[in-house]
Amino acid sequence: MKKALSIISAAAVLFSAAPTYAAADVTITPQQFAACDFNSDGYVDTIDLLFMAIVSLPNFDTMRDMAASRVGLTAEIEQKILKNGDFNGNGAIDEDEGTAFLDYMVNNTECKIDDLSLSDMTEMTKLMDPSKKLGDIDGDDIINAVDASNVLKYYAITSTGASFDTITMLAARHKGDMNGNRIVDSVDAALILKKYAENSVAK
Ligand SMILES: [Ca+2]
Ligand SMILES: [Ca+2]
Ligand SMILES: [Ca+2]
Numbered sequence: 793m794k795k796a797l798s799i800i801s802a803a804a805v806l807f808s809a810a811p812t813y814a815a816a817d818v819t820i821t822p823q824q825f826a827a828c829d830f831n832s833d834g835y836v837d838t839i840d841l842l843f844m845a846i847v848s849l850p851n852f853d854t855m856r857d858m859a860a861s862r863v864g865l866t867a868e869i870e871q872k873i874l875k876n877g878d879f880n881g882n883g884a885i886d887e888d889e890g891t892a893f894l895d896y897m898v899n900n901t902e903c904k905i906d907d908l909s910l911s912d913m914t915e916m917t918k919l920m921d922p923s924k925k926l927g928d929i930d931g932d933d934i935i936n937a938v939d940a941s942n943v944l945k946y947y948a949i950t951s952t953g954a955s956f957d958t959i960t961m962l963a964a965r966h967k968g969d970m971n972g973n974r975i976v977d978s979v980d981a982a983l984i985l986k987k988y989a990e991n992s993v994a995k
Contacts, residue, residue: 818880818888825896827876830869834974837903838962841893842916847873848885863920902950904957915959919966927970927984929963935991940984943968947977 830840846852846859847870859865879889898906908916918924918931929939946964949956956962968976970983 818892820879820892820896822900824876824879825893825900828893830872830877831864832868832872833966835903835965837897837901837965838905838908838916839920839966841890841897842920843869844873844877844885844893845890847877848887848890861922863917864922902953902955903962904955905959905962906957908959912959915963919959919963924967926967927987929967930960931963935984936988937985939968940981940988943976943981943984944978947981951977 825836828836828840828844830843833839842863843865846855846863846865849855852859856865856870873885877885877889877893879892894906898904915931921931924931925933925935927935927939929942942960942964946956946961946968949961965976968980968984970980970987
């Protein structure tokens, strides 16, 4: 309960809002969880949870444009959250849904990011920023060997079926698929290095 609240509060601080919550525990089924790929990128993970937290804010109506430009929260994503994220069918997306979502994710998937501080939120926002480039895993606006190394690390972790618990690994998943084949692996790391070499020559 506390963990999801901290995430939702962090989203609230991001948008300078004061959230209010209903109370009642919710549990979700594997089918419900699978329907939570709100941004339709092939993964159900912390990014979808953050989108849900933002939509749950009481003043979300007034911050749609900002959410769209800063984290890429589109009308399609919002509609999917309202349709698939109301786990208890009470007509609202609130803290209970966020808690159920987070608990399921941490206990049943390889993504173990279970708490987000405000500094993490800055990283998440960078990761979700629609203007950020593919291949720039650490979000410093430079594509170089550090990014390639993060992609290799992600590949090494996930290829053994192990879990990951850092925002950087989440970023590798979402910004590392250079050839768009929905797999993040050594081929993508090589493509990042190639891009780095091209950029260096161009300068
Ligand atoms: Ca997703
Ligand atoms: Ca970088
Ligand atoms: Ca790939």
